[in-house]
Amino acid sequence: MNKFKLTRRGVLRGMMAGGACTVGLPLLDCLLDGNGLAYADGSPIPPRLVTWFWGLGIGEGAWIPKTSGKDYELPRQFKMLQPLKHKFNLFSGGQVFLEGGSNTTHFTGVQGLMTGKVSSAASDYTRSLDTIIGDHISGSTRFRSIEIACDGNPTACWSARETGRQPAEVSPVALYARLFGAEFKDPNAAEFTPDPAIVMRRSVLSAVSEQRLRIMKSVPADDKARLDSYFTSLRALEQRLEIQMKKPEPLEACTVPSAPQGDEAEPSTLAVDAMARHELFGELVAHALACGQTRVVNMCITQGMSGLRREGDPTSHHTYTHEEPIDPQLGYQVNCAWFQDLYLNALLQFATKLDSIKEGDQTLLDRIVLFAYTDHGAPRLHSVLDYPVLIFGNGGGRFKTGLHIAGRGDPVTRVGFTLQQAMGVPAGDWGSGANRVTAPYLEAMV
Amino acid sequence: MKFILMRAAITCLCLSWAWCLSVVTAMAAPDAQASTTWIKLTTKQYQQSIRDIFGSSIVVTGRFEPDHRDQGLLAVGASRAGVSDAGLEMYDGLARNISGQIVSERNRTTLIPCSPKKTNVSDDACAKRVIADAGRLLFRRALTKDEVQLQVDIARNVTKATGDFYDGLAAALSNLLISPDFLFRFQRLEADRSHPGKYRLDGYSKAANLSFFLWNSTPDDQLLAAAERGELHTAAGLQRQVDRLLSSPNLETGVRAFFLDMLGFDKFETLSKDANFFPRFTVKVKEEAQEQTLRTIVDHLLVRQGDYRELLTTPQTFLTASLAALYGLPLADLTDNGQPDRWYPYRYADDDPRVGLLAQASFVALHSPSGRTSPTDRGKALREVLLCQTVPPPPANVEFQSLEDISNPKFKTTRDRLTAHRSDAVCAGCHRITDPIGLALENFDSSGGFRTTENGAAIDTSGDIRGKKFDKPRELYTVLSTEPSLTSCVAKRAYGFGTGRMPPEKDEHWAAILERFKSSNYNMVALLEAIATSDLFYSPPEKLLQAAASKE
Numbered sequence: 001m002n003k004f005k006l007t008r009r010g011v012l013r014g015m016m017a018g019g020a021c022t023v024g025l026p027l028l029d030c031l032l033d034g035n036g037l038a039y040a041d042g043s044p045i046p047p048r049l050v051t052w053f054w055g056l057g058i059g060e061g062a063w064i065p066k067t068s069g070k071d072y073e074l075p076r077q078f079k080m081l082q083p084l085k086h087k088f089n090l091f092s093g094g095q096v097f098l099e100g101g102s103n104t105t106h107f108t109g110v111q112g113l114m115t116g117k118v119s120s121a122a123s124d125y126t127r128s129l130d131t132i133i134g135d136h137i138s139g140s141t142r143f144r145s146i147e148i149a150c151d152g153n154p155t156a157c158w159s160a161r162e163t164g165r166q167p168a169e170v171s172p173v174a175l176y177a178r179l180f181g182a183e184f185k186d187p188n189a190a191e192f193t194p195d196p197a198i199v200m201r202r203s204v205l206s207a208v209s210e211q212r213l214r215i216m217k218s219v220p221a222d223d224k225a226r227l228d229s230y231f232t233s234l235r236a237l238e239q240r241l242e243i244q245m246k247k248p249e250p251l252e253a254c255t256v257p258s259a260p261q262g263d264e265a266e267p268s269t270l271a272v273d274a275m276a277r278h279e280l281f282g283e284l285v286a287h288a289l290a291c292g293q294t295r296v297v298n299m300c301i302t303q304g305m306s307g308l309r310r311e312g313d314p315t316s317h318h319t320y321t322h323e324e325p326i327d328p329q330l331g332y333q334v335n336c337a338w339f340q341d342l343y344l345n346a347l348l349q350f351a352t353k354l355d356s357i358k359e360g361d362q363t364l365l366d367r368i369v370l371f372a373y374t375d376h377g378a379p380r381l382h383s384v385l386d387y388p389v390l391i392f393g394n395g396g397g398r399f400k401t402g403l404h405i406a407g408r409g410d411p412v413t414r415v416g417f418t419l420q421q422a423m424g425v426p427a428g429d430w431g432s433g434a435n436r437v438t439a440p441y442l443e444a445m446v
Numbered sequence: 447m448k449f450i451l452m453r454a455a456i457t458c459l460c461l462s463w464a465w466c467l468s469v470v471t472a473m474a475a476p477d478a479q480a481s482t483t484w485i486k487l488t489t490k491q492y493q494q495s496i497r498d499i500f501g502s503s504i505v506v507t508g509r510f511e512p513d514h515r516d517q518g519l520l521a522v523g524a525s526r527a528g529v530s531d532a533g534l535e536m537y538d539g540l541a542r543n544i545s546g547q548i549v550s551e552r553n554r555t556t557l558i559p560c561s562p563k564k565t566n567v568s569d570d571a572c573a574k575r576v577i578a579d580a581g582r583l584l585f586r587r588a589l590t591k592d593e594v595q596l597q598v599d600i601a602r603n604v605t606k607a608t609g610d611f612y613d614g615l616a617a618a619l620s621n622l623l624i625s626p627d628f629l630f631r632f633q634r635l636e637a638d639r640s641h642p643g644k645y646r647l648d649g650y651s652k653a654a655n656l657s658f659f660l661w662n663s664t665p666d667d668q669l670l671a672a673a674e675r676g677e678l679h680t681a682a683g684l685q686r687q688v689d690r691l692l693s694s695p696n697l698e699t700g701v702r703a704f705f706l707d708m709l710g711f712d713k714f715e716t717l718s719k720d721a722n723f724f725p726r727f728t729v730k731v732k733e734e735a736q737e738q739t740l741r742t743i744v745d746h747l748l749v750r751q752g753d754y755r756e757l758l759t760t761p762q763t764f765l766t767a768s769l770a771a772l773y774g775l776p777l778a779d780l781t782d783n784g785q786p787d788r789w790y791p792y793r794y795a796d797d798d799p800r801v802g803l804l805a806q807a808s809f810v811a812l813h814s815p816s817g818r819t820s821p822t823d824r825g826k827a828l829r830e831v832l833l834c835q836t837v838p839p840p841p842a843n844v845e846f847q848s849l850e851d852i853s854n855p856k857f858k859t860t861r862d863r864l865t866a867h868r869s870d871a872v873c874a875g876c877h878r879i880t881d882p883i884g885l886a887l888e889n890f891d892s893s894g895g896f897r898t899t900e901n902g903a904a905i906d907t908s909g910d911i912r913g914k915k916f917d918k919p920r921e922l923y924t925v926l927s928t929e930p931s932l933t934s935c936v937a938k939r940a941y942g943f944g945t946g947r948m949p950p951e952k953d954e955h956w957a958a959i960l961e962r963f964k965s966s967n968y969n970m971v972a973l974l975e976a977i978a979t980s981d982l983f984y985s986p987p988e989k990l991l992q993a994a995a996s997k998e
Binding site: 102103104105143144145147151152153154155161162163164165166167169174178196200203204205207208211215218219220221222223225226227228229230233234236237266267268269270307309311312313314315316318319 | 483484509511512514526527528529530531532533534535538596597600603604607608617620621624625626627629630634715716717718720722723729815816817818820838839892989990992993
């Protein structure tokens with residue numbers, strides 16, 4: 001007979017007795033319900049979303065698998081993702097309809113994909129897919145979302161609200177300080193003492209938020225959204241302080257990573273620098289998700305017009321897309337393919353990292369949704385046709401995986417709408433004009 | 447809007463000029479029913495306001511949410527900008543850091559104009575004085591009694607909790623710094639007494655617009671006082687203040703900020719060059735390249751009161767040893783070891799291709815990819831930045847049928863490759879607009895260094911713009927300086943910088959501004975004065991008037 005009886009309370013007591021330092025343990029089955037979709041107390045495991053952007057499409061030539069459904073063969077461009085093929089869906093054939101407007105390259109297409117509408121005005125924003133979902137799922141986490149750019153450009157990310165794009169963190173050191181610095185409360189720490197300074201800050205901030213009614217009363221209608229963004233963000237800050245005043249729920253998968261060293265986040269156009277930052281960011285993101293600091297993360301390797309280069313090569317990825325001829329034997333742009341492979345390899349490493357963190361009978365990758373997208377279809381043409389989109393993870397039982405889903409000319413917004421539906425966003429349609437969709441890809445949903 | 451003002455003279459004890467004020471406390475809150483809109487402070491305006499209010503001992507450290515560019519200007523983007531979660535988090539961090547510095551032991555004796563009776567208990571009178579003084583400058587208007595009292599209460603409560611008067615004061619100051627009344631420039635309407643039934647911007651809004659236009663900073667005490675006396679609603683009173691602001695050394699700050707915005711220098715933050723190819727383009731040179739251009743502009747437009755058009759041809763500039771090395775110019779550097787680079791005035795020969803702004807690294811390096819040049823990028827930038835023209839985006843799904851092989855020995859120079867590319871009729875239209883200008887600047891490599899050959903072949907810098915031919919960069923500058931859109935563009939941008947919106951081009955007031963600029967031989971100070979004294983500059987945004995009309 002087993003000498004020890006493992007209970008949730010016993011596990012927690014044991015951890016606390018072990019001291020304040022965090023330990024990396026899986027989210028044990030005994031802490032979950034029978035099928036692993038909810039905690040033992042019945043509360044559901046919250047869905048989490050990571051968007052992951054790479055620039056300049058996936059390459060010329062046939063990349064769309066010949067068959068759809070489960071038993072499809074990954075094309076050359078995605079072959080490296082084979083080890084995780086059973087954990088993602090590949091969506092092909094989606095397009096963005098320009099509705100008679102011009103294609104402002106690196107903007108219009110991704111605007112359509114992420115917001116469901118197209119406009120050539122660079123200042124015309126609406127909520128993007130991640131913020132729509134984030135507003136639905138972010139709940140009581142410290143951060144409504146975290147944005148990250150690996151190329152040193154804080155405006156590189158495509159997460160947007162009505163008032164513009166969200167600024168991205170460009171330094172792993174700075175991101176570490178935000179996530180795991182002095183204000184971080186370890187959910188598995190034995191002791192919890194509310195910081196009086198936090199209590200005070202929360203109280204003091206309320207004096208600012210109370211001005212909302214006075215100010216909003218006199219603002220013209222089209223300015224209300226902008227001013228409201230201030231007060232909404234202020235409320236988010238207040239909520240963060242409120243969360244820090246309470247003892248967090250224990251999260252067994254949570255461990256605190258070591259602080260990254262020395263990255264001053266100078267802008268760099270070297271691909272090797274961006275990849276090194278991506279690795280550091282990826283580590284922090286995995287821990288942030290496991291530690292319940294946020295439920296939405298937006299990562300981008302570069303801005304759409306990728307200026308990344310190989311060391312010693314003056315030509316950037318973007319320039320190559322325009323200037324490099326297609327290799328007559330291989331049928332694609334060789335240098336461009338080098339960058340695409342680099343990006344997809346980074347995606348693979350990141351997904352593998354998430355897959356190495358256990359949460360109950362599944363992994364962190366299984367329990368989240370990792371939505372990987374790009375700004376163009378064929379890079380040489382900067383086209384808005386045939387967008388490749390990948391969705392990793394099953395979102396804690398919300399998605400089927402391992403499928404190729406062929407869009408065959410559908411608005412690519414159908415992928416985003418499917419994601420919204422799976423994540424529980426109560427919406428019957430998404431997008432405007434020809435990019436409006438009402439039907440998700442049911443074959444991808446549980 | 448009705449203000450009943452009560453003034454009380456306060457003896458000034460502090461050393462920071464901006465704090466040497468009289469306290470003006472309004473009895474009533476700004477009329478909540480009056481229509482307002484707002485412009486978010488840009489990063490530079492935030493930084494300059496803090497410097498001018500609290501002095502240079504306060505260092506603004508920390509990140510800001512990136513400003514958004516619209517119609518060529520961050521200042522216009524600011525009139526459409528909101529605040530993201532991350533942005534507010536940054537403002538919060540900045541506010542706490544700045545208020546902490548103000549009350550620090552090092553600064554409190556010079557920046558706080560009073561001392562508490564005891565430091566471990568609250569002192570409402572001292573707190574009130576500090577809050578009212580600082581608040582008036584931060585909010586660009588007098589605080590209401592209720593607003594002052596709210597912050598005094600905060601200071602008292604925090605002092606009670608921590609046992610330190612300065613903690614309480616820091617909390618109240620921090621609250622002022624994160625308030626929308628500081629972060630946003632509110633544009634408030636009031637009934638125009640001299641034109642019954644009409645509306646105008648109130649005095650405080652006019653003062654802020656004027657101050658941010660000419661100084662890129664918050665209004666000083668004299669300007670606020672003039673607003674409170676109603677002087678900005680009279681032609682003579684307004685002219686007095688405009689003259690004062692134009693003759694102040696702070697005008698240089700404003701002019702620098704304007705050109706920094708117009709020339710898109712914020713893009714330097716993400717500019718990087720390959721050190722293998724351009725070892726002289728260091729982080730320091732990146733800073734100095736911007737400073738070189740700003741010094742050239744200030745010297746030409748403010749010190750010499752020169753013709754704006756001559757900025758493209760002026761042989762006069764300023765160099766450091768590092769910049770001289772980048773440009774390949776001889777410069778005897780007298781800087782001691784370990785000292786910052788010294789700036790030296792430098793004059794090119796009149797026919798040198800490196801004269802004027804366009805040859806400076808702040809243009810040719812900023813508008814080049816990291817490893818090589820792009821005449822298309824440079825041509826597009828010049829047309830959009832300096833001529834206010836719009837270069838259309840490439841058509842959707844354009845087929846680059848004539849892609850050239852960059853390793854093909856037939857195409858040694860960028861001109862060769864672009865010529866091949868232009869053989870595609872679909873591409874040719876736009877490239878004809880951008881490339882001739884950019885190709886004429888091919889003597890400057892991606893970092894701004896001078897060259898005459900590319901891959902062993904001589905660089906051909908000839909071209910033409912609308913039939914006006916040129917053979918070398920110097921001739922391009924001359925052709926461009928006769929373009930009418932060069933001067934109308936800077937005027938439009940200046941107006942947009944001050945108001946957050948572009949001018950109505952068919953308006954008679956706008957025509958008058960352009961005429962004054964022209965008749966002054968395109969003197970920049972004359973342009974600024976023409977805008978700052980024009981009724982157009984203070985006309986309320988249309989949406990405000992509509993909102994007010996809908997309430998009637």
